[in-house]
Amino acid sequence: MAVAVSGRPGCVLQRTLSWTNTSRSHSESAKTCREPLFLLSIDRYGKDLGFGIFFPEAIHTSDSLYDATVSDGDCKLRVTIHPGLNPLVDKNELRCGCQLRNVTFSRVIGLDGRNEGDGCPTYRVMNLEVDLDAGFDAGLEAFCGIDIDALPWFGLEGDSRPSLLPLRARRSSYLPMWNNHDYYGDMWKYTAPIQPVANPASDSGEDTEDLQPTVTLREVRQAFLCRSRVVKGILIVRIIHKSRLFYYGKAERNCECPYKAMFEVADRSGQATVVLWNTLCMDWYRCVHPGSTLRLARYRVKESYNSRTGERPKDDIEISLNSRNPSADISLIPKSDVLPQWHLPHTPYTFSCAKEILTCPVGSTCDVIGLVVFVGRPERTRNKDSQGVELWEYRWLQLEDGTTEQPVMVKLFSTSQPEMHSNIHPMTILVCTNVQLMRVSPDRATSFQYLTNTSLTQVYSTGSGHHSTMPYRRLRPVRQFVQWVQTVDENQLLSRAVIGGFFTYPPLPVSLEKYMRDRNGEPGLVTGAELRREVEKLQYRESRTFAIQATVSAVSHVGSGECEEEGCSALSNWTGQLSSTSSTCSRVPLTHPSSPSSVTLSPRSPRLRARQGPFGCGQSAKRRLFHTAEPPRKRLALPLHSNQQTDLEEDADRDFSLWDASMEFLNKTEEADSDEGEDEEEDSGSASSFVTAASSPGSPRQCALGQARAASETVPRRFCPTRRLVQTAAVGLQPACLQEALPQRKLDTFAPADCYHGHYTLTLRALTDGGMVDALFLPGSPGNLHWRPYPHPHNNSWENTLTHGSFSPSAPPPSPSDLIAMATQLTSQRLVCVLEVCQLGSGRVEVVLSRAFPLKD
Known part of the structure; x- marks a missing residue:
């Protein structure tokens, strides 16, 4: 069977990968491309049991595999990176935008179950060289003025596209490049997969009995503890707390979607934990938040994990929602359709100000709201609870609320809110819920405290639109804070607003x-x-x-x-x-x-x-x-058309003020009007002669x-509000695709902090x-x-x-x-x-x- 080839005559990939032998053997001889290619993107996913079939000769301790997109400028090709090259990706030496030479390909047909039906070949990169003389901006320069998305795919006809799924493992999605806790990819839905349940009172003439709660959490618990394993009934509950995502994929397991998420829910009779499993996480995790009301049916009741481990014995049961055995029935009830006779409890908040945190007991949890004055660069540390394999991403924040001169220090790990984290920068109002107090005493007379994540921590930042919809905005501590924000001298705050650079906390002892x-x-x-x-x-x-x-x-x-x-x-x-x-x-x-x-x-x-x-x-x-x-320099989600357009996009960063931020706590309409009414200003921070070694x-x-x-990356930078999007991206981690990359020297266009x-x-x-x-x-x-x-x-x-x-x-x-x-x-x-x-x-x-x-x- 002939293989379709896209690209102009003389295309580098076409010349290299034109095998004369069209047999459907499992593997064929390798071919090396001596001409330059460019790495457009790289995606990570976890191994599964098929690893030994695809790479029988590879021995590597990493649990990750990488797929990449390479291009010669005429077309692009989806390939798998050989696991022997993983350390070069791990160290960010093989990164999107670099120019490659001597790329050795091998072709595989039929091994990948996803492609067996159409016989479409897939390719592995066995070896390559990075052309350091070309620099890491080679891709940005080579594709200036080219619409990368419009480039044809090698081996596919017309507008056909390769699968969005991993090539060498049966996984339902890719992982984020630098942590396991965030969702990644278009398959993670933003809206509920099922239409919200309508108000039963308004559906005259219809049988609405199944839309009403028929059982309470207390009755479910009692039935389970009495060994009545089959529990039937419709639950209507409100989400009190939402956990981060838990990825449990292992190379020795063949689970296509190894995710789970936990929600603490409540109704009028009590509380329980709901666990969302596997593909339901992809369907529902982004759709529901603390305060959402859910209708649940076809669930299973189990002894809770916390009860089995003795961590929290009071959480004796958990309600398990899965896509099969049985297939859970989940509906999201709009806020306007929640009936008062359900007596659902409100979402609880326990806000503590900076002054109160100084005297809180160690280990206590609280919620905080503050004005961000420092956002550190993202760093990674090994999780000691997972045999030192997994790397956790974190950064330091400093918040002020006017109650004390000491800022609130927050060591913020990923909370499975990537869009929210990317929007955190100085001079934003940040709410962190369910954070835990840590205290270090280097000596008897001195102590330093900071807040850090629990599994239920969530963050909400100005500009995301969440503040105007969250119930905490009506609480007295939040109203008092917003009143203080409106009295802050913005120029004085801006003079000490810092982003990025080296930072360590708490201080070490002096002996x-x-x-x-x-x-x-x-x-x-x-x-x-x-x-x-x-x-x-x-x-x-x-x-x-x-x-x-x-x-x-x-x-x-x-x-x-x-x-x-x-x-x-x-x-x-x-x-x-x-x-x-x-x-x-x-x-x-x-x-x-x-x-x-x-x-x-x-x-x-x-x-x-x-x-x-x-x-x-x-x-x-x-x-x-x-x-x-x-x-290296970092990312900005802009299309690659020309350098001039990139500069215009950067200069189009909107003006920003604390008054606009505080308005987000009033109502959503005013927030939208404020966003639409922002005026463009010239980039006041671009003319800097400082260049760091x-x-x-x-x-x-x-x-x-x-x-x-x-x-x-070591030098802290003065925050530039008119270029905040570019600056936040420049301080961040290396992106996974060229469309989000910034030029190598972009960080140096921002002046060092005072x-x-x-x-x-x-x-x-x-x-x-x-x-x-x-x-x-x-x-x-x-x-x-x-x-x-x-x-x-x-x-x-x-x-x-x-x-x-x-x-x-x-x-x-x-x-x-x-x-x-x-x-x-x-x-x-x-x-x-x-x-x-x-x-x-x-x-x-x-x-x-x-x-x-x-x-x-």
Whole structure:
């Protein structure tokens, strides 16, 4: 049977993939495309039991598989990435927009059950190279002016499209690129699959008996506990709380839609937990929210999971809703059709203000509302409850409500609300429900508290439209907060609004003994070689904390906005002599001139320095799927037609004010009018001459872990309300498709925040094996609301500054030149250094020195 081929004559994919043998064998010889191709998108999904059939020779610990779309500019092709290339995707080295060469394809016919009927071939990419010389913006440049969606699909006729389902596993949807908790794809419905139930009172002449509740939650519970397993009846309940999605897919299970979600529901007789399973999650999860009223029939009653584990014995039963055995009957009742005789309880809220949180008991849950003043960059951490396999995405937020000078700190993990999370930026009003209070006490006199997720946490942000429909807007704490917002000086708030950059919380103790006690059984000190091995295991935006014994070999300071990516002359030409006139970027050796740290830098070109590897070692410009020092940039959901149109879309970001945000709490009509009436303004934040150093190492003396200058993602940015959509996307994670990608340098078009005054770089030498680390030091200082100084005063010596992680809160901090001049205090000083390490992607590693405790003899 002949295979249809789309594309113009001479199409690169057509020339490469024109197999002469049209037999329906399971596999055929591989072919390599020597001409450039571009990666347009990449999608992730979980393995299933068929993995060994598709990839019998592949052995890899990852539970993920990846499908990708590649194009030659004439047509596009859907392929599967061989699992042996997974680590390159995990580290964001193989990413959408990159240019590929020497792509080796193999064709498969008949193995995939989805394609057996039509005999359409599918392709696997067995090997490839990333053309680093082309840069990560190669795809954006190559497809400028091209409608990617209009490109024909190779192997399909006319307007035919490939399946939207994963190619190499029986899964009903793809997973988000960087976490397992969000929904992803068009198959997740936004509206209920069944029309809402009409008001029974208005359906005259019809039998409405089955639309009324015939049983209560109390009766269902009693029947189950009395061992009457068959429980019949119609339940009408109100959703009180909604959980995040739980993905339980495993490689050893063949479940096409391994999702579940939990809802705490109530009627007039009591409460219970409803569990939504599998494909019903795709149909209903996005449609129902706290406050929604549901009619349930054809459900099963089980002993609850919490009761079986003893976690919450009072939740003795759960109502299970599935698509089969039996097929659950679910209806969404409109708010206007809810009858008062049902006596459904209202959604409960327990709002606590910032002042009250200071005295709340640890572990208590509450709801908070606040004005966002800081939104951190997304990072990822390993979930210790799942054998260290799954990575959880989180970021830090700071909220203010006017009740105290201390902001409310929130460590916000994914809540299965991706659209809501993408809309969180400074100067928005944010509501977080069911968050739990955590408190850390580094010493007896000081404690730091923050809020974090529970499984029932939900967030609602200005601009999403939810505030105007939620019942909490009528509560007194919310009304009081909105009144305070309307009195806030917007200019004063905007001057300290920060987005992105490095941030860590809560502060560590100021004593080595306390720090070691608080590690809770985690591994202690690592050697230089162990640190390097562990860092190489980190995936994209994964952050971890390490401790290492070291001495300081050199100290330098880089001022804000004064060192371009090409390098600072004072640093690049350093010969071990401190210059009194170059405190912005100077370096002091703390060892003898013969030591590696005092070697004069070789006059290498800036281009070569920009292509050095993650540990400062020079590498070839083109190499097989490995590190590049160029910083990635993020996403904006815009069609790719031209650079001019992209710029116009960015400049079209609407004006924004706190008054508009507060109006969302009045009524929905006013909110819509306010949105329509916003005026466009010129982009006030685009003209910035600040360019952050990308990843140039401080010295090629030897391969040093880390970077001597801050990467673009390390620098916090001043919030720009007129470009908030672009800025929020630039701070975010690498997108999964080219249409959502931003140019590589987009983040650098935003000015650094006022709290950032440059950074120090300490070159550390491990005591165990001499391994070198370039660690950034970002000390807190008085008046800096972003990196606050530790509350204990001290004399601002190097030892005390490193021990506290900040300058003294009671005295002006020393100037960089004065502190550099005092660097000899660190000569031969043995330290236990606590390092915050984050894999920024594309081979770049950020190492930040959080604490350095002196070792006493």
